Amino acid sequence: MKNNSIYKIKAYQKLGFIGLLIALFFFLGLYVVFFAWPEGYHFLRQTDSLSFASNYYNDGFNFFAPKLYNLKNIDGRAVCEFPITYYITALSYTVFGKQIFILRIIHLLIIYMGVYYIFKLSMLVLKDFLYSLIIALFLFTSTIFNYYSFNYLPDIAALGFAFAGWYFIYKYSLDFRNKTAFIAFLFFTLGGLIKVTYMINPLAVIFVYILSYFTVYREIKNKKIIKYGIFSVLIVILWNVYVLYYNSKYQSNSFNTTILPIWDLDKAGIKEVFNYMWKYWYSKYFAYSSFHLLAVLIALQLVFIKRVNKRFAFALLIMLFASISYFLLFYQQFKEHDYYFLAFMPFIILIVINGIYTLDKLIKKAVFKWIIKIGLLVLVIAGINYSRLKIAERYTPWDDEYSKSALVIRDNIDDINKLKIPKEAKLIIATDLTQNGALFFIDRMGWVIRKKEDITQDNILNYKKKGADYLVLINPEKEQLNTAKEFGTIVLNKADLKILKLEK
Numbered sequence: 001m002k003n004n005s006i007y008k009i010k011a012y013q014k015l016g017f018i019g020l021l022i023a024l025f026f027f028l029g030l031y032v033v034f035f036a037w038p039e040g041y042h043f044l045r046q047t048d049s050l051s052f053a054s055n056y057y058n059d060g061f062n063f064f065a066p067k068l069y070n071l072k073n074i075d076g077r078a079v080c081e082f083p084i085t086y087y088i089t090a091l092s093y094t095v096f097g098k099q100i101f102i103l104r105i106i107h108l109l110i111i112y113m114g115v116y117y118i119f120k121l122s123m124l125v126l127k128d129f130l131y132s133l134i135i136a137l138f139l140f141t142s143t144i145f146n147y148y149s150f151n152y153l154p155d156i157a158a159l160g161f162a163f164a165g166w167y168f169i170y171k172y173s174l175d176f177r178n179k180t181a182f183i184a185f186l187f188f189t190l191g192g193l194i195k196v197t198y199m200i201n202p203l204a205v206i207f208v209y210i211l212s213y214f215t216v217y218r219e220i221k222n223k224k225i226i227k228y229g230i231f232s233v234l235i236v237i238l239w240n241v242y243v244l245y246y247n248s249k250y251q252s253n254s255f256n257t258t259i260l261p262i263w264d265l266d267k268a269g270i271k272e273v274f275n276y277m278w279k280y281w282y283s284k285y286f287a288y289s290s291f292h293l294l295a296v297l298i299a300l301q302l303v304f305i306k307r308v309n310k311r312f313a314f315a316l317l318i319m320l321f322a323s324i325s326y327f328l329l330f331y332q333q334f335k336e337h338d339y340y341f342l343a344f345m346p347f348i349i350l351i352v353i354n355g356i357y358t359l360d361k362l363i364k365k366a367v368f369k370w371i372i373k374i375g376l377l378v379l380v381i382a383g384i385n386y387s388r389l390k391i392a393e394r395y396t397p398w399d400d401e402y403s404k405s406a407l408v409i410r411d412n413i414d415d416i417n418k419l420k421i422p423k424e425a426k427l428i429i430a431t432d433l434t435q436n437g438a439l440f441f442i443d444r445m446g447w448v449i450r451k452k453e454d455i456t457q458d459n460i461l462n463y464k465k466k467g468a469d470y471l472v473l474i475n476p477e478k479e480q481l482n483t484a485k486e487f488g489t490i491v492l493n494k495a496d497l498k499i500l501k502l503e504k
Contacts, residue, residue, distance in 0.1 A: 009123055017119055017133070021112050024140055028388050030108075030150040032395055034101055037410055037441070038152055040394060042339070043403040044434040046152040048254070051436040052083055053103055054443065056090030058423070063087055064242070068254060069439035071426065071447050071466070077250035079243050080257065081154045082193035085110070104150050111149045111156045114163030115139060121167040122353055124174065125309060126360065134376045135352050138293075141383025143284040143390040144338050145345065155339045158198045161191035162346050169205050169225075173311050178224055185228040192236040197330065197343050200322035202232050208314040254435060262331035273335040281338050284390060287383035293376075294348065297355025300362075307361045312354040319347040405429065405474045406437035412497050416442060419491055419499065425469040430455045430484075432474065442472070455480040460487050464502055473498040 025031065038046035048068065055067045055076070066083050067076040089103045096102065115136050122132035139145050148156045168184035188202035206229035209222065243257060262270060286294075301308050301316075323344055333340045356376075363369050399407055409416065421427075427446035431454075432438045439446050447463050449455055460471065464487065471484050475496050484500055492499035 009120060013129060017116060017136070020133075021115065024384070025108075025150075028140070028146050028384070028391055029395065030146065030391070033150065034104070037100065039403055039407070040398065041147070042153060042337070043400070043406070044437065047406065047434060047437045047440045049086065049152045049154060050100055050103060051440050052086040053089040053093070054098065054440065056083075056087055057093040057098060058443075061087070061090065064246075068436050069445050070254070070435045071445055072435070073247075073252035073254060074250040076445055077246065078252040078254040079246045080255040081158075081195055082190075082239055084190070084194065085154060085157050100152075103152050107148075107152070107154070107157050107160075108150045110160035111163075112160070114160030117164040117167035118349055121163075121170055124167070124170055125312075125353055125357055128360070130373050130377070131356055131360065134373070134380055135349065135356065137377075137380045137384065138290065138352055139345070139349065141287045141290040141380060141387055142345075143286075143387045143394070144341060146387050146391055147394055148339050148342065153339055154194050155342050158191040158195035159342050159345055161187045161194070162198050162201045163349070165191065165201060166346055166350070170311065172222075172225070176222065181222075181224055181228050185232045189232040189235055192232065193239050195343070196236060196240060197326055197340075199233070199236055200319070200326050200343065201346055202229055204315060204318040204322050205229060206233075207318045211314055211318075259329045260332035262328045265332065270331075273331060276335045281334075281341070284338055285341050287386040289379050289386075290383045293379060294351060294355075297351060297359070300355055300358050301351075304358055304362060307358045309354050309357045312350060312357075316347075316350055316354060319350060323347045402433050403437065405432040406434065406441045408474050408496050409438045409441040409472075412492075412494055413441065415492060415494065416499070421470060426467050428460065428463045428468045428471045430471065430473055430476070430480070438472070438474070452477065452480055455483060457483060457486065460484065460502075469502055471500045471502055473500070 038050060051068045051070075052066050055069065056063075059067060063083070065077065066079050066086070067073075068078050070076060085103065085106050088106055092102045092106075093099070118139070119132050119136040122135040123129070126132055145156075165184050165187035168180050168187065172180040172184055184205075185202060188199075188205070192199035192202065206226060209225045209229070240257075247253070247255075247257065265273070285291075305313075326343055327334075330340060359372065360369065363372060421442075421444065423444070425444055427439065427442065427444045428449060429438045429442075429446060430449035431452055432448045433450055435448060439448070447466070447468065449459060455473075455476070460468075460483070470491075471488060473481060473484055476484070476498055481498060484498070488500035488502040490498055491501045
C-alpha cells in the first residue's frame, strides 16, 4: 500500500545539499590531506587497509583471498572486514595507477551518501527543509566523524551504509514496498559485513518489527522485514565464519576478531578506559554544544513522550539497548580507538530527529519555530567551526613511534627505487612497530623485526632461510649494523637508512 504523503525533495534542494557537502569538505580543511600518505592517528590501521588494496592489485583480484605485505602469516594471507572498498580501490588502480587517495575518495563518497540519506530521512519525518539541513549538519560538529570521513579506515563506510539503511527502513514504514525493504537491508548488510558491530542497526529493526506483533502499533508489522533481516544476519554470520576459517588456515593473528568486554577488566582498568573517554576523547566525539543539545532533546522526549514520533519510539528504545550492549562488549577498545564511537552515530541521529520532531510539535506559533531554527543553525555552525579547529590540530605533522619507520622509507623512496629491487623480492624491516607500515611504503612483501635487540644473527638467518633477499635497517646502531654486515652487502647507505642485499 503506497502512502502518497511521502515528501519529495525538489531538484534544487538536492543540488544545494550536495553543494553544501562540497563546501564543508573545503571549509573543514579536509582537502589538505588529499594526496597525503597515511600518517597521524591510527597510522598502523591505515596502512593495513591500504595493504589489502595494494595486494589485490599486485597479486591478482581474487576477492576471497585478501593478503597483507607481512609474511608472518602464511603467504601474507589475512582477512578482517569485508574488503569491498579495498577491492574497488584495487580495480581503480588499473585505470588511474596506484593512487592511494582513491580509497579516501571511496570512503568519502559512501559517508556523504549516508549523510544525504539522513537529510532525506529527516525530510520524510519533519517535512521541513531547514530542520533537515540542521540535522544533517549536526554530524559535522563531530571531529572524529570529519576526520574519518576522508580516511583509510573502513568504519566510516560501514556508517554510511547504516545511515542509508535507516532512511529506506523508515521509508518502508510509509510505502510498504518490498523493493524498499530489500534496499534497506542491502545497505544494512554491507555495513555489517564491513564492520560486524554495525549489525546493531538491522538487529534493532528486526526486534522492532517482532515487538510490533505484541503491541498496539500493528500498522508497522510485516513478515517481509523479518525475513530480509534474518537473511541479512545469516550473510554476515557466514562471512565471519569465513573470516575465522581463513585466518585459521593461514595462521593469521593480524587482527582482533573477538570481543574485548568490560568484565575482563578490573576496577582500575575500567576506570582507566573511562578516563580516556571522558578526559581525552570526549571533546573529539562532538563539540560541547552538541552534547548539550543532545541532553536537551533527550529530556524533551522523556518529558513529552506522548508527542514523539511513534515509528521512532521502538527503534530508539531497541537502539539504546543495542548501543549499551555494543559499548560493554567492546569497552576496552574505547581507550585508544576513538573511531569506535562512530557506531553510536545512527542512534544519536535518531535521537536528534525525534527530538526536533517533538520540539516542533510543542511549538505552535511560526515566529517561535523560526527562532528555534535560527538558534539551532547557529549552534550547529559554531560546532562545525569547533570541529574545523580540532581537525587542523590532527593534521599538524607529527611522528609517533608507530609511523617513524615508514616515514623514513617514504622520505628515502626515490633512492630506494633507484636500487631496482625486484617486485618479488622479500625484505626484512628492522625495526618497525607496525605490521605493514614500512613494507607498504616500500611496496614489497616481507617480515618485520620490532625491537633492535631482536636484530640478531639467529633471526636474520631464520628469515634468510624463509627467502629474505634484502635487510632494511632503519636508524640502526653500530652493533646492529655490524651484525647485519655478516649476511650481506650494503647497497644503500644513508644516515637514517641502510639497505643490505643478503648473500645467498
